[in-house]
Amino acid sequence: MPSLSNTLIQSVTDQVHACIDRANRQLDRQLIYPTIGFTLRGRAAGTAHPTEWRLRFNPVLLQQHADAFFHEVIPHEVCHLVTFALHGRVKPHGPEWRDLMTNLFHVPANTTHQLDITAVQGKTFSYQCRCGPVALTIRRHHKVLRGQATYRCKQCQQILTPVSEKH
DSSP: OOOOOOOHHHHHHHHHHHHHHHHHHHHHHOOOOOOOEEOOTTTEEEEEEEEGTTTEEOHHHHHHHHIIIIIIIIHHHHHHHHHHHHSSSOOOOOEEEHHHHHHHHOOOOOSSSOOGGGGOOOOEEEEEEEEEEEEHHHHHHHHTTTTSOOOOOTTTTOOOOOOOOOO
């Protein structure tokens, strides 16, 4: 995991606080600042843990895409906390969250990021269906090998089968 500069950590903290401050002003609330961590791994840019009032960010993607983090990822994750504070447990990207993203944070209510994840993409394994090749993560591949799971193509719904490797 890369070492983040104190300046970048402080900038993320300041942006999280600014989002909370905006929510407090606009919604006449007294929300406290969440705990912030930089321990998220994998393809996710950020994650919110509303019941713990905590945010986690992916340090690799943060360093590579700082601009997108400040304009999209941080408001997205803070919005999950604010939604929970206002509405309790609701669908993570449901109408309450979408409304706050659009009208409070003025950010498109995208459910996933479009960041280049090449640097955090783990090894994948080739599977196939009628539609063509599909890449599964190592975790899913091992579940298939152990007989713990099967996966279907999102388009044709056919069960994915491993592509045999020819030597």
